[in-house]
Structures are given as structure tokens and as C-alpha cells.
């Protein structure tokens with residue numbers, strides 16, 4: 001591990017931005033540190049995702065004087081900011097802080113403080129390594145570099161998982177991503193058994209689940225969650241091949257995970273949150289309510305029109321949900337590949353020309369023709385209508 005060579009691992013553009021920051025920090029006599037994921041991933045010789053920098057003053061003092069800033073966002077309450085530079089590099093710039101939790105699971109109170117306090121508030125030792133931009137040195141109060149070598153995920157401070165139970169999901173993520181051991185596995189299991197996740201909102205849980213699903217090894221993340229006692233999972237279904245499901249789409253992974261959950265309580269997290277894509281959430285909610293009804297239709301019938309009539313009301317996500325049941329699968333393929341594209345050539349006007357004026361009756365005739373077309377696959381319904389007008393009218397009237 002090249003402990004002092006952190007900067008050299010960055011791109012030319014990133015180094016340029018760090019140098020801009022360094023000059024300004026020097027000028028103002030403020031300390032600044034690269035922290036968290038960037039330092040961890042550089043030490044692991046991996047690509048970095050984003051750069052977080054902690055400074056010992058309010059970010060606006062720096063941003064106001066920095067050159068080459070294209071745009072920025074500043075959040076006064078937490079003294080955090082995101083800056084985009086002219087060369088496209090994005091930096092999260094925050095003030096060093098100390099956190100205190102009044103109750104388990106609540107969001108912390110934040111007080112400006114030193115880098116040492118800032119590293120102490122972090123989740124894992126491997127995420128609590130800082131690089132002093134001006135002094136060119138690593139600050140590693142919690143032996144994070146050692147844990148990187150030992151390949152372990154370990155909390156920084158006591159009560160870490162009760163203070164903020166989302167750290168349990170984060171532990172899963174890093175353990176699977178880097179193939180590291182979970183030092184706190186027993187403590188995590190105990191906390192889960194004591195219901196620690198009840199202290200946080202569905203939104204916060206869902207956000208963590210999405211992050212787990214975004215990882216390349218998402219299935220292993222979920223299996224580790226199962227092992228820890230977070231979810232009760234049907235392993236047969238998890239990641240199951242399905243022609244309608246494209247697992248490079250995160251929403252499709254979420255659908256598959258939702259179906260793999262055995263407990264209603266777990267599924268409720270997916271249906272009762274404000275985080276998931278609206279259309280996807282609607283699909284999950286509707287699926288929970290209508291599964292019986294839809295399964296009944298699609299299982300019992302081989303009538304193409306009925307299949308069409310039920311499935312046409314479902315959005316793309318609902319179709320994927322139902323297609324995991326082999327009894328529906330081929331009906332859904334039939335719907336998507338054939339039935340959905342069948343359109344009547346004949347228009348209402350042409351029926352009118354045959355002397356039928358009542359709008360509702362015309363609508364019913366069109367529906368009747370579509371039904372026949374779908375079930376017989378006839379190409380030209382116009383002839384059919386003309387030749388069998390009496391019978392069709394009878395059928396339509398009889399039905400009403």
C-alpha cells in the first residue's frame with residue numbers, strides 16, 4: 001500500500017482541482033483533508049468514485065474565493081456543499097464535525113469540530129482514514145490501513161449500529177464489495193434480533209436497499225442480509241432468469257428482490273416509502289392487492305381477449321412481476337409479442353355507415369370484433385362484420 005502517494009493516484013483533472021484547493025487553504029490558514037471512500041479505494045488500488053473533502057471552516061469561506069468553480073450547492077444547516085469545477089470534476093466539501101445522537105436511529109446533531117472528531121463519527125475504520133492535503137500525510141486514528149490489510153470491516157466506535165442502524169447495510173455492502181470479513185457480525189446479529197431496524201424509517205431502509213442493489217454483486221449482498229437476519233428470502237427466486245427481466249436495470253433487481261421476500265413486513269418497506277420510482281412503487285402496491293384477481297384470470301383462461309383485457313391495464317413493471325409465475329409467463333409473452341399489437345382496421349364511422357348510430361352500441365361492436373380477431377387471428381374484420389352483421393348485433397345486444 002502506497003500510503004503517502006494518495007494524490008498521484010488521482011487523474012490530471014482531479015490533481016488540478018486539489019491543487020486549487022490546496023493553494024486556497026494555505027492562503028487562508030485552513031486545514032483540509034481527503035476522507036472516506038477516495039482514500040480507502042486509492043489504498044486498495046481501486047478506481048475511486050467520488051472525492052470528499054473535510055475542512056476546518058465553513059465551506060462558503062473557501063467556495064467564495066476559489067477559482068474555476070462552475071457551480072455549487074451549499075446546505076447551510078449541515079455546512080456541506082458540492083462543487084463542480086470548470087473541468088467537470090465534482091467535489092463534496094464539508095466542514096469537519098462531531099455528531100451526537102439523542103436517541104437510537106434519529107438523525108444526529110452536528111457540531112463543527114476537528115478532523116479527529118470527524119473521523120471518530122464515521123462508520124468503519126477503513127472509511128475513517130484521512131489524507132492531509134497540506135501536510136501530505138495520512139491520518140489514521142482507528143487503524144483503518146491495518147484493517148484494509150487484514151481485510152475486515154470494523155466499526156469505529158461503540159454503539160455505532162444502534163446510533164445509526166443504516167450502518168448495518170453499509171457493512172454488508174463493503175464486506176461483499178471487497179470480500180472482507182465482518183468483524184462485528186455477532187453484534188450486528190444481536191442488534192437485528194433486538195429489532196434495531198424499527199428505529200429507522202422505511203425511506204432510510206429503502207435507500208440502503210437500493211444502494212445494495214446497485215452493487216455489481218447485488219445478489220450476494222441480499223444473501224448476506226438473509227444470513228444476518230435482515231430478510232427472509234426465497235433463494236430459488238432471487239436473481240432467477242426471466243426473459244422480461246433485465247438485471248442491468250436496478251428497478252428489475254428491486255422487483256426480483258421484492259418477489260423473493262417471504263414476509264409481508266419486509267415487502268411493506270418496498271410499498272410504503274417515498275424513495276422508489278413512482279411507477280415501480282405503484283406496480284408493487286397494486287401487485288400486493290390484485291395478485292389473486294390477476295392470477296385467477298390469467299391462470300384459468302386461454303381466451304386471448306380476456307388475457308389482453310387484463311394485461312392491457314398493467315404497466316411494464318407489473319408485467320415483470322407476474323411473469324415470474326410460470327403459469328402467467330407464456331400468456332404475458334403472447335400478450336407482448338402478439339395481442340398487444342392487434343388493432344382493428346375498421347373504424348366507428350364505417351359501422352355508422354351500416355346504419356348503427358348509437359355510440360355505445362358501436363363501441364360494443366368494436367370490442368366484439370376485437371375479441372373475435374384476437375381469438376381467431378382473422379386478418380380482415382370488415383368482411384366478417386358485413387357478412388355477419390345480424391349475428392354480431394344479436395351477440396352484442398344479448399350481452400347487454
Ligand code: ATP
Nearest residue numbers: 035036037038049052121122123127128164166167
Ligand atoms: P462508496 O464507494 O460506496 O460511495 P464511500 O466511502 O464514498 O463509499 P459514501 O456513502 O459516499 O461512502 O460516504 C462517504 C463517507 O462518509 C464514508 O466513507 C464514511 O466515512 C462516511 N459515512 C457515510 N455514511 C455514514 C454513516 N451512516 N455513518 C457514519 N459515517 C458515514
Ligand code: MG
Nearest residue numbers: 036037049050
Ligand atoms: Mg461515495
